[in-house]
Amino acid sequence: MKKFFLTILFCFRVLLPAASQDMDSAYIKMIYNKALREQQSYGWLEELCLNIGHRLSGSPQAERAVKWADSLMRSLKFNVTKQECMVPFWSRGPKEQAWIVSRDNKIEVPILALGGSVATPPEGIKAKIAEVKSFDELDALGKTGQVRGKIVFFNKVMDPTYINTFEAYGEAVRYRWAGAMRAAQYGAAGVVVRSMTTAIDDFPHTGSMGYNDTVQKIPACAISTRAAETLSKFRVGNPDIEFHFVMQPKSGPDVKSFNVVGEVKGSEKPDEVIVVGGHLDSWDVGHGAHDNGAGCVQAMEAVHLLKLLGIPLKRTIRVVMFMNEENGGRGGARHAELAKNNKKEKVIAAIESDAGGHAPRGFGFKGDPVKTEKAMRYKKYFTPYLADLWGPGYGGADINHLEDQGTLLIGFRPDSQRYFDYHHSTNDTFDKVHPRELALGSASIAALIYLLSEYGVE
């Protein structure tokens, strides 16, 4: 019945070129129906989350995830290879502890070391607090000597009025990334950063941070938003309270790891490649379910759906499970380097799903405006699936390494309202992903792959 239907569709297109649009719509309907009726991504995500769990690159779990992805894509009959890359090693060590300490009181509060942070001394760091909401405020305090020897508390609230919560994250995340190096310039002893989330709750959210070589490396942690509010309120009546935190993470030499790549050759233009991916690594807490197990299983399911349905693919589709997005981006860089060195082919477009597994809203495009405009013509096909929020966008952290190769970079855009409740926290677990929402994402990505494969980007 399926073959009969495809034959009819095919004859239809050959005899009536004007019917192409109807045929594209029909294919896309088939894709969504198949994804909603026979979803496999949710089961794959369950395996990844419950059998392997979180998987920071460089960890044994990340290596298990590489084997899992390799084996799964082989079972899907993709042509599977691995791309070696060296990744940083960082390990959290024993559970962190922190307290707000006043003359009469000692309140324990939840923290997580930021990824890449140095350790405190074994007894921790205990010091008075300099609370700031911006680098300007830090500079003002720092220049008058009010930061030296203190713990700087970056209490920047993620702005709740952005409808797209990623915009609020973009504004706030600089304090996580650069807080320690900026505070160290003024002789701070340590840094505590309000967690990057729109929720007020008890989950601290980790994430990457940077140091530079000109100032001392000081320890930095994230504190839950509820504890951040407590700390800030406490300080009003008690400016002399102290913050005390203990954390013992360790760094080590780089470790060998891999991107896992599964390819399906194009029938007419095999040298034009469409990349679709997510990142296999996660932070070392929770399950890495939304970030980014969801994106991984959607990328694999998207291509599997096209194969299952027998939809013709003119161009080569390359599924990439990127390694080390969270703390280095080495996998994305390595993938781009190999693509650049391969003169026989060109990555014409790359799609990344790294914004969670929630219901699709659309896609964001980064790259050549002419190519973007051409791609934008397909937007209409996604209106029936409520996924037509298309426009200029960010691409994705892994695929953006391809930018100088003229690749059209495309970020999948799911609904963002709940995403930062989970992101980089112990709360990012399998049960937070909804099967229908996940399947709709797989289908949206599959539909876009089909269109790009059929018509290219020129």
Next chain:
Amino acid sequence: MKKFFLTILFCFRVLLPAASQDMDSAYIKMIYNKALREQQSYGWLEELCLNIGHRLSGSPQAERAVKWADSLMRSLKFNVTKQECMVPFWSRGPKEQAWIVSRDNKIEVPILALGGSVATPPEGIKAKIAEVKSFDELDALGKTGQVRGKIVFFNKVMDPTYINTFEAYGEAVRYRWAGAMRAAQYGAAGVVVRSMTTAIDDFPHTGSMGYNDTVQKIPACAISTRAAETLSKFRVGNPDIEFHFVMQPKSGPDVKSFNVVGEVKGSEKPDEVIVVGGHLDSWDVGHGAHDNGAGCVQAMEAVHLLKLLGIPLKRTIRVVMFMNEENGGRGGARHAELAKNNKKEKVIAAIESDAGGHAPRGFGFKGDPVKTEKAMRYKKYFTPYLADLWGPGYGGADINHLEDQGTLLIGFRPDSQRYFDYHHSTNDTFDKVHPRELALGSASIAALIYLLSEYGVE
């Protein structure tokens, strides 16, 4: 500062009528910002869900909910009145029990009596099963005597391929509503209906059912989707298995209850009324959080936001907490009757939020096409808030009683992917509602009320 801003906006409009659109956009931005920064609806919903809980009309909890809404709307300085109506009394009685019984085995499965069902005998009903997926299949079996004395199992799967899950519900719900009366025509002993949900899980979903006077009233229950699949698979190898269920619900004489109404008089056209509401009653399981606590608190918050911001309202806004939507619709009917009898005013538009508290997608319109088209011109204001899925729609079960009064009926459309996971089940609890999603709904409704109040519908 707020007053200053409003004065500037107002001068702007008077001096430059062409600037109205910018002013409307500015008001709408203020509404969303306020809702996202200072949401109150989530706290109200917590009170309703955790202090009162579920509240089937006619129950003591429903009466407590009436008092709660009355008191809350008074605290918001709405002009509060109550509209008396008589509602049916039905009580579930002790927890239902059901088993799949084969020669060697007895498996307990989760069921809920459908609302309004008669009881089984105290020892229950135990009989062989006639499984059907449609009324056509029922008729085919019934006409050949294969239904008599059996329990009819309506195993209609909600079609997962509808992107809007309400469409799948619309197709499947007829078996819940009319299954018992249709099966009784053929002498069935009872009815078990597959739960109306897109999830495969262990929660049975109740809901209203009907009888007619020409056939015997037979007991009807809903079975969880997972148990429905088990039952169906079991039957393949064991056609003689039996279903055994025990349930002891009771009906009684009608009970007095109320719609609770909170009004804010319009400054220029007080006789033109815009109704906004949800239904205060729920099914008698879970918290009635999405269905329809969410809609109630959004309706109240929408008007509260407009008042807080000092946004001028030319027309009268009437917040209605409807009673008895779930099992009779008496509150909606009573409200429409009173509106019709009041010759001094006209309900020009009515907005109902009764599709859950998820992230807004848009609004659906039912009524005069010219009015609908006029309202559709406001759609553009909602694009920045990702709530511009506007088009012909259903209205709402409570407000649709106003249809013959020329009222423009408007249903709030949140994302529907998760809704039927919760609807009418013990799973519809407070923790399933997300604060940002709820607040975005309040804001969307407030923005639409403002536009309708400012410009009317003619």
